[in-house]
Amino acid sequence: MTDAVQSAFDQTNFGTADWVIVIVYLLISLGIGIMVKRYAGSMVNYIGAGRKIGPWLGVATMTGTELGLVTVMYSAQKGFTGGFAAFHIALIAGVATLFVGLTGFIVGPLRRMRVLTIPEFYEKRFNRKIRILGGFLLVFAGVLNMGLFLKVGSMFIVGVTGMASDGEALKWVMVGLLLLVLIYTTLGGMISVILTDYVQFVVLSFGLLAGTWIAISKLGWGTIFQTVHDTLGPAGFDPTVSDGSFGWEYVCWMVITAGLIGSAVWPTAVSRALTMESEAAVKKQYCWSSISFTVRFLFPYFWGICALVFITSMPAGADLKELFFSVEEGVEPLSNLYAMPVFMGRLLPPILIGVITAGMIAAFMSTHDSYFLTWSSVITQDIVAPLWKRELSTKARVKITRICIVLMGGYVLYWSVFYKGREDIWDYMAVTGGIYFTGAFVVLMLGVYWKRTSSFGALLGLLSGLLMLLGLEPIQKAVGLKVLNGAGEWREILTSPQIGLITVSIALVLTIAGSLLKPDTRKEAE
C-alpha cells in the first residue's frame, strides 16, 4: 500500500467512541444468541423459528437478511460507475417484490405446503432424487457464491475505519467476527438470527436515512445531479443506453435476477417467508419488504454516486481523484470498491459513523448467519437425511446442521482471507448464484403453476443451470467465448446477462419438453 493511499485512508472520522459502539453492538448480538439457545431444540424452531414470526418482525428480518454488506458494497460500486441509471435495478427489485406480495407468486404455495426448504418442495412435487439433486446444486452454487463475502466485508471495514496499515489486525478482526457469527448461529439457530436481524434493522435503517440526509446536505442536491451529468453524460441517467454501463439486455436480466429471483426464488429470502405464521403474513411481509428491497439497492447506489461527486468535484476529495482515476503509467488505480467507505469515513461525524459501521457489520454478520443456516439446513434436510438409511432424530439433525455451519465458516475464512483471487467479484457472484437460480426459477415456477411438469422435466431444468458456468472468465477463455482482439484486449462474444438469459430460456424449453416427452407415471405423480 502506497503512502498516498495510506494517507487517504487515515483521514477518516472513525475514532475510539465508534469502536466502543461497534463492540457493544457485537456483544449484544452474542448475548441474544445465548439467551434464545434454550428454544432451539426442535428442527422447526432451529431452522424455521417455529413458524411463529409475525409480519412486522418478518419485514425486519427480510430486510436484515437482504441488506447485506456485500450488497451495499457492490451496489455502491454500481452507483459509482453507472450513476443514477443504476436506480433501475432498485426499482425493478421493489416492483417485483410488491408483485410477489400481492399475488403470493411461488412463496405463497410454498408456505401453504409447509415445507422448510426449497428442495423439500422438489420431493413433495416430484421425487426424492430431484430433492437431492436440487439440494446439491443449491449448496454448490450458494457456498461458492458466499466465498468472497468476508473479503468484501473487510474492504468496507478497511475503508471506513482506516485500518489499512495493519493487514494482520484486519485478518484477526475478520476471524473474530466470523467466530461471533458462528457462535450465535450455531447456538440459537433461526430465532437468534431473526432477533439480531431486528436489531440490525433498527440501527441500519435510521443510519441509512441519516447518512443519506448528511450526504445531500454536504454535497448539495443540485451538485449531485449536475456532476453525474458532467461526468457520465446521458448514460448516467438512462439505463437503456447501450454504450453506458447497462443496456436493454442488462435491464431484462435484472427483471429476472434482481426482480423475481431475488424475491421469490433466492433461498435466504424464501426461508424467511417459510418462517412466517401464515400465508397472509407472508404476503404482508413481501408488500412491506418491497420498500426495503428497493432501499437495499437504492441507498447504496446513491452513496456510490455521492462518492463519485465527492471525489470528482469537491476540493476535500481531490486527493482521492488521483487514486481512483490514476492516469500515471504503471500505477494501478485503487479499487473503486473502496470509494464509498472512504467517502463515508470522511463525511459522517463521529458517533454516527460508529452507529452506521455497527449496522454495516451487523449486515455483514446477518448475511453470513442466514447463508450459513440456509445452506447447512439444506445439506441436513435435503442431502444427508434423504441419503441416510435410517430416520435421523431431531437431535442428530440439529447437530449435523451445526457441524455444517462450522465447516462452512472454515471454508469462508480460507477463501476470503487466504485465497488471492481476481478483483472482479461481481461477475463471479452472478455466475455462481446463477448455477442454482436459473434452473430453480423455472422448475419452481412450472412446478407450482403447471400440473404437467414432470420429474424428468425438472431434472433437465435444474441441470441446465450448469450452463451458467460459461459465464466464468477462465471457462469463457477456454471455450472461446472471450477472445483477444487485434489491439490485444479481451472481448466477450457473449456477456454475462446474455448467458443468463439464454440459460433461463434453455431451462424453460428443456423443462417443458422433458415434461411432455416423459410425463410422470401415475405412481410417481402420487
Add this chain to the structure above:
Amino acid sequence: MSWELLWKVVLIAVVGAFSLMAILVTILGARDIKKLLRKLRDEEDED
C-alpha cells in the same frame, strides 16, 4: 418525464416510504418479538 426527473421522484418517494416503514417496523416488530418469545416460552412450559 426525463430520466433525471424520474430518479429524483423515485429517490424522494423511497426515502419518504422507508422513513415511515422504519418507524412502523421498529415499534410493531418489537411487539412481534414479545409475542414470539411468549409463544416459545408457553411451548417450553407445555413440554
